[in-house]
Amino acid sequence: MNDFGYSRAASIDEAVALARQPGAMLLAGGTTLVDLSKCDVARPNALVDISRIPGLDEVRLDEDNAAIGALATMSHVAVQAGIRENFPAISESLLLAASAQLRNMATIGGNLMQRTRCVYFRDPAGYSACNKRDPGSGCAALGGIAHDHAVLGASDACIAVYPGDLAVALTALEAVVRTNLREIQIRDFFVEPGDTPQRETVLEPGEMITEIIVPRSPLSANSTYLKVRERKSYEFASASAAVGLAFEADGRTIRDIHVALGGLATKPWRALAVEEALRGKIIDEQAIRDVSRLAVEGAVAQGANAYKIELAPRVVARAILKVGGIQ
Amino acid sequence: MATLRSMELEINGRQHALTLEPRVTLLDALREHLGLTGTKKGCDQGQCGACTVHVDGERVLACLTLAVQAEGRKVTTIEGLAQADGALHPVQAAFVEEDAFQCGYCTPGQIMSAVACIREGHAGSDEEIREYMAGNLCRCGAYPNIVSAVRKAAKEVA
Numbered sequence: 036m037n038d039f040g041y042s043r044a045a046s047i048d049e050a051v052a053l054a055r056q057p058g059a060m061l062l063a064g065g066t067t068l069v070d071l072s073k074c075d076v077a078r079p080n081a082l083v084d085i086s087r088i089p090g091l092d093e094v095r096l097d098e099d100n101a102a103i104g105a106l107a108t109m110s111h112v113a114v115q116a117g118i119r120e121n122f123p124a125i126s127e128s129l130l131l132a133a134s135a136q137l138r139n140m141a142t143i144g145g146n147l148m149q150r151t152r153c154v155y156f157r158d159p160a161g162y163s164a165c166n167k168r169d170p171g172s173g174c175a176a177l178g179g180i181a182h183d184h185a186v187l188g189a190s191d192a193c194i195a196v197y198p199g200d201l202a203v204a205l206t207a208l209e210a211v212v213r214t215n216l217r218e219i220q221i222r223d224f225f226v227e228p229g230d231t232p233q234r235e236t237v238l239e240p241g242e243m244i245t246e247i248i249v250p251r252s253p254l255s256a257n258s259t260y261l262k263v264r265e266r267k268s269y270e271f272a273s274a275s276a277a278v279g280l281a282f283e284a285d286g287r288t289i290r291d292i293h294v295a296l297g298g299l300a301t302k303p304w305r306a307l308a309v310e311e312a313l314r315g316k317i318i319d320e321q322a323i324r325d326v327s328r329l330a331v332e333g334a335v336a337q338g339a340n341a342y343k344i345e346l347a348p349r350v351v352a353r354a355i356l357k358v359g360g361i362q
Numbered sequence: 363m364a365t366l367r368s369m370e371l372e373i374n375g376r377q378h379a380l381t382l383e384p385r386v387t388l389l390d391a392l393r394e395h396l397g398l399t400g401t402k403k404g405c406d407q408g409q410c411g412a413c414t415v416h417v418d419g420e421r422v423l424a425c426l427t428l429a430v431q432a433e434g435r436k437v438t439t440i441e442g443l444a445q446a447d448g449a450l451h452p453v454q455a456a457f458v459e460e461d462a463f464q465c466g467y468c469t470p471g472q473i474m475s476a477v478a479c480i481r482e483g484h485a486g487s488d489e490e491i492r493e494y495m496a497g498n499l500c501r502c503g504a505y506p507n508i509v510s511a512v513r514k515a516a517k518e519v520a
Contacts, residue, residue, distance in 0.1 A: 041367060041384030041430055069426045070408050082384065084431065134497020136411060136475065139420045268496035
């Protein structure tokens with residue numbers, strides 16, 4: 036592990052100022068950063084502990100939005116009555132993630148910033164080639180064991196999956212990431228790897244997440260997060276889907292639907308084609324199963340991850356049927 | 363080189379003055395600097411739960427917590443669970459009675475996790491116990507007896 040300095044910020048301004056030191060990184064729960072420092076993937080020179088900045092761990096609900104403080108822990112947010120009732124997909128995505136211990140530590144802002152679980156990325160001693168870790172060094176995952184890698188949004192430089200659950204729910208619910216500088220729509224927050232897989236979000240140096248804003252609507256209140264994985268608990272998604280659905284007054288015509296995928300892509304993936312095909316339609320099981328295949332339009336398998344292309348539409352369909360009241 | 367940092371840690375109700383590199387984890391501070399070896403180092407990367415301790419009453423992983431992050435917090439380890447006269451905590455007693463371990467290496471973490479699991483109200487059924495104890499792996503596979511012990515202790519504590 037790199038030998039690093041440590042300072043504790045008392046305010047957002049102080050945190051941002053301290054973060055401008057060369058090689059400085061922000062520390063909140065530490066579940067990603069301490070782990071990756073041990074793996075020698077993260078090599079900070081200085082950690083700026085933001086976890087005691089007052090006022091950033093609150094969850095507030097008004098008529099229009101939920102405002103989730105960046106330092107609220109996953110376990111705290113998951114059980115808030117206002118979140119469970121008005122944004123079930125958020126609560127479910129949090130409770131299906133990690134373990135009780137990790138959820139007590141990890142913060143909402145840090146959760147968005149978690150790094151991929153790609154085994155090649157996490158093992159610098161074993162694999163020197165990783166464009167995400169060391170730009171231009173190549174990609175050991177290409178041609179490697181592909182079982183967990185992305186089938187959507189990949190590039191010749193990187194096929195690593197975005198591992199998180201919460202961000203998938205936030206993508207379906209069109210959340211806004213508020214920083215010390217600006218507001219960023221969640222669809223613009225994460226970026227595909229392209230030629231620069233080392234860049235995973237649009238955050239700039241000196242920028243820090245302060246709050247997540249999630250708009251309230253009938254769609255957010257009728258939402259769910261479905262996660263399919265290789266163990267019953269404490270495992271990353273093989274495929275997951277967050278769906279929010281609002282009916283017209285007749286209770287069966289789909290007024291609006293949002294669908295996002297996890298475990299499949301290099302970033303939380305919005306399935307707009309599925310949404311467009313269902314908007315304005317009367318809910319119907321067979322139509323949903325057919326249309327869910329559009330979720331993996333353009334997917335490319337690397338061999339052992341081909342199962343994801345078959346699995347994902349079924350996960351999407353099950354999630355839609357659930358919020359549609361059919362199953 | 364990073365500067366050594368002086369810190370006070372409150373472990374099991376006692377104050378300890380330490381001078382450590384900031385990169386020292388709470389787990390290494392407990393085991394290597396304070397001689398509290400009850401908390402176990404399993405994977406050391408947040409995947410097995412063997413290092414589970416309580417910080418301000420909540421279960422966390424000591425291997426992914428820097429010691430300096432615990433400054434000003436109340437840390438409880440397995441050594442702090444029994445009463446001063448040696449009487450076991452009900453969860454410890456239930457693990458003995460239900461034979462909820464084989465090699466015993468994961469046991470301190472299992473017990474610390476179980477105490478919190480019961481306190482959180484997540485021990486209402488075997489299914490719930492399994493879900494909320496999922497962060498504690500047991501390579502001997504003592505899971506059925508661990509579930510029995512948690513179920514039994516939950517009834518006694520209630």
